[in-house]
Amino acid sequence: MRSRIDLKVINFLMGNERWIARQVREFPEVRARGVLEIGAGEGTLLERLGKAHPGIPLKACDLAPRPGWLPEEIAWDQRDVFECLAESSGGILAANLFLHHFEEPELSRFGPLMRNFEVICINEPFRTAQTITDARFMRPFVGRATKHDMVVSIRAGFVPGELPELLGLDAAEWKVHEETSWRGGLRVLASRV
Numbered sequence: 001m002r003s004r005i006d007l008k009v010i011n012f013l014m015g016n017e018r019w020i021a022r023q024v025r026e027f028p029e030v031r032a033r034g035v036l037e038i039g040a041g042e043g044t045l046l047e048r049l050g051k052a053h054p055g056i057p058l059k060a061c062d063l064a065p066r067p068g069w070l071p072e073e074i075a076w077d078q079r080d081v082f083e084c085l086a087e088s089s090g091g092i093l094a095a096n097l098f099l100h101h102f103e104e105p106e107l108s109r110f111g112p113l114m115r116n117f118e119v120i121c122i123n124e125p126f127r128t129a130q131t132i133t134d135a136r137f138m139r140p141f142v143g144r145a146t147k148h149d150m151v152v153s154i155r156a157g158f159v160p161g162e163l164p165e166l167l168g169l170d171a172a173e174w175k176v177h178e179e180t181s182w183r184g185g186l187r188v189l190a191s192r193v
Helices: 002-014 016-025 044-052 081-086 104-114 129-141 144-155 162-167
Strands: 035-038 058-061 074-077 090-096 117-125 174-180 185-192
Touching: 002 016, 002 129, 002 144, 016 044, 016 090, 016 117, 016 185, 035 044, 035 081, 044 058, 044 074, 058 081, 081 104, 104 162, 129 144, 162 174, 162 185
Parallel strands: 035 058, 035 090, 058 074, 090 117
Antiparallel strands: 117 185, 174 185
């Protein structure tokens, strides 16, 4: 329970959900075809998007069961992400602090499955020594497990150029924009060419 609370605080401080929400807002026609979040956790991003854009199809994919408080209009697919993606398509695919849990061979499996979407929004840890140093300032405010997990997650994160290559986001098919945030995030926005 403490780790979930810590993750909400980290997401807030990093501005992850706000960034994804801004990207979703920029693509109204694509958004109307739906948003799928992989590794959705408690579904807070999709709840936020549902309030901002009523009526758009929203779907979460996570191994965890559907939270009881989540609005009914958000579909929940409780199974392996690769199984879910193989049967999914839509406008926007979102992943927030999720892909760093996968090794290189698994990451390459995402690429062909992402072709079923028109826009991809990804937030991941920015793998730098500075990000690890900055994360240590949070240590007094998080639980023991999160203190450990933060550093492990940053070390498993990505640097610019790495994630699009690992996912196979071909420049002939995708317009890819990457940015880093001073809060330790690497953000990837890919849209169909």
